[in-house]
Amino acid sequence: MVSRTVGKIRLLTRLFCLVLFTGFLLAASLPQLSRILPQSGVFALTASFISEKNISFPALWLILPGLFILAAVLRGRVFCLWVCPMGTLFSAASKYSLKWQLLRWNIAGTVFWAGIFSSILSVPVFLFADPLSQFTRLGLPLNGLLIPATFIPLAFSLALLLLHFIQPMIWCSKLCPLGYLAKFLKRDKTRLLSKFAKERRELIGGIVVGIPLALCAKKLGTFQRDKSAGKYPLLPPGAVRTQRFSALCMRCYACIKVCPSGILTAKFPHNADAGSWFAPEMDADKGACGQYCVECNRVCPTGAINFLEEKAKQSLQIGVAHVRRGACLAWTDKEYCMVCHEYCPFGAIDIDESPDGIPRPVVKEELCRGCGACQYACPAKRDGKAIIINGVERQNFLHAG
Amino acid sequence: MKNFSGEMSVKRRGFLKGSLAATAAAAIAPSLLAAQAEGSKPDVWVIHGKDKEKLMAKCLEIIKSQGGFGKNIKTLALKINAAWAREPETGANTDPVLVSAFLAGVKKMGITDILMPENSCASPKESFTKSGIEEAAKANGVKMIDLKTKGDHFRKVKIPGGESLKDVEVAKYFMDSDAVVNMPVAKHHGGAKLSMAMKNWMGAVKDRGYWHRNNLHQCIADFAEFMKPTWTIIDATKTMMANGPQGPSKNMKYPDLLILSKNQVAADAWASTLFHDSPDNVLYIKLAARKGLGPSRLEDMNIHKIEG
Numbered sequence: 113m114v115s116r117t118v119g120k121i122r123l124l125t126r127l128f129c130l131v132l133f134t135g136f137l138l139a140a141s142l143p144q145l146s147r148i149l150p151q152s153g154v155f156a157l158t159a160s161f162i163s164e165k166n167i168s169f170p171a172l173w174l175i176l177p178g179l180f181i182l183a184a185v186l187r188g189r190v191f192c193l194w195v196c197p198m199g200t201l202f203s204a205a206s207k208y209s210l211k212w213q214l215l216r217w218n219i220a221g222t223v224f225w226a227g228i229f230s231s232i233l234s235v236p237v238f239l240f241a242d243p244l245s246q247f248t249r250l251g252l253p254l255n256g257l258l259i260p261a262t263f264i265p266l267a268f269s270l271a272l273l274l275l276h277f278i279q280p281m282i283w284c285s286k287l288c289p290l291g292y293l294a295k296f297l298k299r300d301k302t303r304l305l306s307k308f309a310k311e312r313r314e315l316i317g318g319i320v321v322g323i324p325l326a327l328c329a330k331k332l333g334t335f336q337r338d339k340s341a342g343k344y345p346l347l348p349p350g351a352v353r354t355q356r357f358s359a360l361c362m363r364c365y366a367c368i369k370v371c372p373s374g375i376l377t378a379k380f381p382h383n384a385d386a387g388s389w390f391a392p393e394m395d396a397d398k399g400a401c402g403q404y405c406v407e408c409n410r411v412c413p414t415g416a417i418n419f420l421e422e423k424a425k426q427s428l429q430i431g432v433a434h435v436r437r438g439a440c441l442a443w444t445d446k447e448y449c450m451v452c453h454e455y456c457p458f459g460a461i462d463i464d465e466s467p468d469g470i471p472r473p474v475v476k477e478e479l480c481r482g483c484g485a486c487q488y489a490c491p492a493k494r495d496g497k498a499i500i501i502n503g504v505e506r507q508n509f510l511h512a513g
Numbered sequence: 514m515k516n517f518s519g520e521m522s523v524k525r526r527g528f529l530k531g532s533l534a535a536t537a538a539a540a541i542a543p544s545l546l547a548a549q550a551e552g553s554k555p556d557v558w559v560i561h562g563k564d565k566e567k568l569m570a571k572c573l574e575i576i577k578s579q580g581g582f583g584k585n586i587k588t589l590a591l592k593i594n595a596a597w598a599r600e601p602e603t604g605a606n607t608d609p610v611l612v613s614a615f616l617a618g619v620k621k622m623g624i625t626d627i628l629m630p631e632n633s634c635a636s637p638k639e640s641f642t643k644s645g646i647e648e649a650a651k652a653n654g655v656k657m658i659d660l661k662t663k664g665d666h667f668r669k670v671k672i673p674g675g676e677s678l679k680d681v682e683v684a685k686y687f688m689d690s691d692a693v694v695n696m697p698v699a700k701h702h703g704g705a706k707l708s709m710a711m712k713n714w715m716g717a718v719k720d721r722g723y724w725h726r727n728n729l730h731q732c733i734a735d736f737a738e739f740m741k742p743t744w745t746i747i748d749a750t751k752t753m754m755a756n757g758p759q760g761p762s763k764n765m766k767y768p769d770l771l772i773l774s775k776n777q778v779a780a781d782a783w784a785s786t787l788f789h790d791s792p793d794n795v796l797y798i799k800l801a802a803r804k805g806l807g808p809s810r811l812e813d814m815n816i817h818k819i820e821g
Contacts, residue, residue, distance in 0.1 A: 373636055402636045403598055404643070441726060448729045448796075450704035451722075454758050455634055457598070463703060471703060489634070491722030 122193065126200040133197040133247065181297060188298035192284060192291050198243040198269070199284055205273050206280035214279045215286050221311070224289035224296070225318015230326035231359075237322070241289050249364060261378035261390045262365060344503035346394040346431045346482065348376055348408045349401065350418035353506045358388030360416035367408035367417055368392050373399035375484055376408060394430075396484025396501045401430070403457045403483065427509050431482025431501040433460065433475045439495035442472040452486035452499045461486065473499065478510070555776035555807060557783050557814045562821035563769050565750060569614035571821035572746060572771050573622075579775075581622060582692035582743050588626040589619060590690035592742070594697045594713050595631045595646040595657070596758070598639035603760045604753040607698045609645035611748055611771075615696065616653035624692070627653075630684045632660035632716045634759075660684055660719075667719045672739045674804065677731035682719035683740070693742040695777060699749040699784045701757030705729060706795050708758050709784045710745045710777040711737045734800035737777060745780045747772040752787055771821070778807025779814045786811070 183190045192199050227237040249265035272283050284291055296311065344354060348367055351357035368376045375394045394401065409420045420428065433452070441447040446466070452473050453461035460479035463471045473486075482501045492498035558575050562568040576582070582589060593612055599605035616627060629650055633640040637659040641647035650657050660666045667682040687693050697713035704725070705712050711733050715721050717740070724732035749770040756762035768787055774780040778801045782792035792798045792809045802809035 372638060400636070402639055404639050405636070445726075447725065447727075448704050449725045451725050453703040457635065457759065459756055461703075485635070489722075491725040493722075493726065 125194050129195045130197045130200045180294075184294040184297035185299060189291055189294045191294055192288075196243065196290075198247050198272075201273060202276045202281060202283055205276035209276060209280040210278050211280060212278050214275070215282055218286050219317075220286060220288055220292035221296075221314025222317040222321055223287060224292040225315050226322030226325060227289055227318075229319055229322030230329075233323070233326035233330065237325070243283070243288055243290055259368070259378055260380055261363075264390065344505055345388070345391075346396065346484070346501055346503040347507070348392060348394060348417050349406075349425050349428050349430050349507065350409050350412075350420045351416065351430075351507065352418065354388055354503075357416050358391040360414050361391050362414055362416070363390055363392075364413060365392060366411040366413065370407045370411045371399075372405060372407060373402055375399035375401050375488070393503075394484060394501075396487035397497065398488070400455070400485035400488040401483040424509065426481070427511070428507055429481050429504060429510050430507050431484070431503045432477050432480050433482065433486050433499050433501050435473055435475055436495070436498050436500065439492050440473070440498035441492050442466075442470060443498075446470050449491065451489050451491055455485040455489040457481075457483065457485060475499075481510070554813060554815050555774060555779045556817065557776075557779050558771075558773040558817045558819055559783065560771045560773065560819045560821040561769055564821075565608060565610040566614045568750070568769075568771050568821040569611050569618065571819065572773050573615070573618040575773060575819075576744055577622070582619075582624065582694070586624055586691040588628065588690040589624050589692045589694060590628045590630065590686045591615070592687065592693070592695045592697070592713060592717055593629060593631065593646055594708075594716065595640050595644045596634040596716055597760075598635040598643040599760060600643055601645050602751070603762075604698060604700055604751045604765060605758060605760050606640070606644035606646060607696050607748050608750055609649040611746075611750070612646055612696065613649035613652055615694075615746070616650065616655050620653060627655045628658060628686045628690060629655055630658040630660050630666070630686045630717065632684070632718070632721075634716075637661050658684075658686060660717075670739065672735050674738055675735040677728040678724065678735035681723075681736065681739075684717045684719075687717055687740065693740070695742040695745045697745075697747055699747050699772075699787060700753040700760075701755050701762070701788065703757060705733065705797065707781075707785055707788055709747055709781045711781055711797060711801060714740050730796035730800055733797040734804055734806070737797075737801050737806050738804060742777060743775070745772075745774050745777040747780050747784045749784055749787055754788065774814075776807040776814075778802055778809065782807070782809045783811065783814070783816065 180191055223241055227241055230237045246265045246269050249262065250269055253262050253266060275282050292314075347354065347357050363378070365378060368378060375396060375398055376392050377395050377398060378390050378392050379395070380390075403426060404422055406420050406422055406425050408417050409425070412419075435443070435452075437443040441449040446468070448470060450461075450463065450471050450473060453463060453471075458479050458481055460476045460481070462474040462476050464474045465471055482504065484501050486499045487497050487501050490497045490499050556579075558572075560568055560571050560575075562571070591612075593607040595606050597603075597605040601609050619627060629646075631637075631641070641657055641659070647657055658666070666684050666686075668685045668688065669680055669682050670688070671680050672678050695710050695713055697708070697710050699707070699709045702708040702712065714736050715724060715733070718724075718736075749768050749772055752766045752768060753760050753762045754764040754766055756764070766787070770787075772780050772784050774783075778798065781795070781798050782802070785792045785795050785798060789795065792802075792811075798809050801807060808814050
């Protein structure tokens with residue numbers, strides 16, 4: 113037990129951290145802050161490291177997780193007791209708990225190792241199991257990001273909070289993988305051997321749960337992909353390819369928040385690998401990716417969206433436009449339209465003149481960057497947009513034109 | 514004021530709608546009063562010169578000699594073309610030097626309340642900065658109005674005699690100002706063939722898509738019946754001859770001209786000859802002329818060629 117004075121100091125520290133973190137959440141509209149904030153989540157970075165071996169982001173971003181690890185090695189769950197904002201909320205709720213036993217076993221170790229092993233297979237379980245990752249995304253709806261995906265952390269955290277009114281500290285003592293990591297890292301020389309025996313059980317439990325979980329998720333992904341063969345989501349410029357992007361992305365949605373055109377969004381899972389669920393993607397019905405804009409590249413805290421120079425961005429092909437002639441005002445309705453040609457910043461729409469002199473659009477795929485200007489501007493309504501962007505398997509720099 | 518009497522004698526069924534539109538239309542009456550009287554040959558000034566500031570000075574001199582922007586003018590709405598995220602040399606937008614010289618000149622004439630609304634095609638931020646027009650406005654203490662921002666920018670109006678475009682939501686600033694000036698750039702256009710004065714008004718309405726779905730050329734001509742600016746000044750200092758409206762194009766010409774007229778159809782018709790043999794090659798000019806909005810044939814205008 114801690115002494116009363118230490119207890120008081122600790123309470124004040126926890127409250128201070130809670131207020132600080134909450135302040136960060138509310139201020140997350142500032143790109144600079146939204147970049148600092150998710151870094152405090154250790155797992156998103158760990159998972160990224162393991163699944164994609166990514167070391168492209170500056171070491172500065174590792175300072176906060178580094179501090180966490182250092183504190184854990186020296187003092188175990190000191191982070192949980194002094195800093196963690198979720199822990200503070202949960203212990204407050206636990207004070208008024210019904211004290212029922214819903215979950216008897218401590219399965220935090222299994223959750224942790226399952227997360228690690230599913231990360232190896234590029235299924236980012238930690239995005240949902242990391243309390244900090246959840247907490248840092250709590251404020252997204254408050255920041256005006258009213259897309260369904262941003263309500264998930266809110267719902268998840270609220271559900272956990274409610275659970276604490278039933279069973280005290282159910283998350284912190286039975287489930288939290290971050291807390292498990294802190295305890296795991298604290299090296300105690302005297303009891304090394306007995307500790308390993310327990311950890312081995314947890315590790316095996318993690319393999320048994322994590323690998324099949326990841327495989328199932330992948331299988332589901334392949335199954336869905338079969339239905340939309342050859343189709344790739346349209347990713348923000350610099351995301352390179354789906355698997356890399358979704359493994360590195362910690363779903364902080366700073367990119368969506370900062371995007372001035374509104375093309376960036378996060379959708380409910382559809383036609384995609386489970387690993388890429390809730391990852392940001394582009395919807396060219398909602399906007400066009402600005403020719404000179406590199407805002408999302410600037411704010412991404414993990415390097416999931418690579419930094420790009422304005423010039424490099426302009427030659428990057430992130431998708432290819434496709435004309436749906438049946439829906440096209442020029443091809444089908446014989447209207448003088450060519451809005452796609454008009455809006456294309458890269459001259460990637462060719463004019464094909466009909467026998468009666470009406471210009472009709474044809475895509476020059478070798479010039480198309482996939483910015484979505486054409487889709488966004490397309491005035492066709494009857495059968496939906498007459499020109500749509502398909503994502504590419506891998507974003508490439510075009511050298512022509 | 515044929516269009517107004519037509520507007521007023523609406524049938525009972527359409528009375529409510531009609532009176533609403535008439536109120537809206539009455540608000541632009543001052544700018545329309547200055548429009549060309551029907552029947553007489555409209556004047557078109559074609560001003561040539563390499564120095565853009567001198568060119569605009571000459572242009573404003575002519576405007577002054579022709580009664581300026583009207584009597585008791587306090588507010589002026591200027592429709593530039595700042596639709597694209599393109600540098601001035603591309604010729605996709607109105608030249609910022611011309612815009613700056615115009616704003617400075619108008620301010621000297623005592624009109625201090627100038628509005629510059631624009632519904633750009635590319636991202637407003639990129640378009641306004643790359644075009645250099647925002648800077649030109651700022652330098653003269655004028656603020657651009659980004660019609661894409663949230664806010665109460667538009668008002669629905671009826672188009673008198675509209676065939677394809679019967680009603681449309683127009684930026685209210687053009688209806689609430691004492692004078693309206695259209696200052697487009699002349700350039701090639703993939704859909705409309707050429708973009709000059711009449712086509713430039715698409716940047717003043719909310720839903721451009723409707724025009725594309727419903728006979729673009731007819732909509733452009735219909736809107737010209739409603740929106741008759743006090744003056745039209747077409748920037749033909751450089752003309753993008755292909756790849757329009759956005760460019761960039763390697764096929765550039767430098768006619769070093771400003772085309773000035775109170776009649777936008779006449780201005781468009783003259784400017785079109787920089788690109789084509791006959792104004793009739795551009796369908797909306799032909800349609801507007803057929804509606805009696807102005808001449809499409811050069812022999813039906815008084816052309817004054819002036820060295821600026």
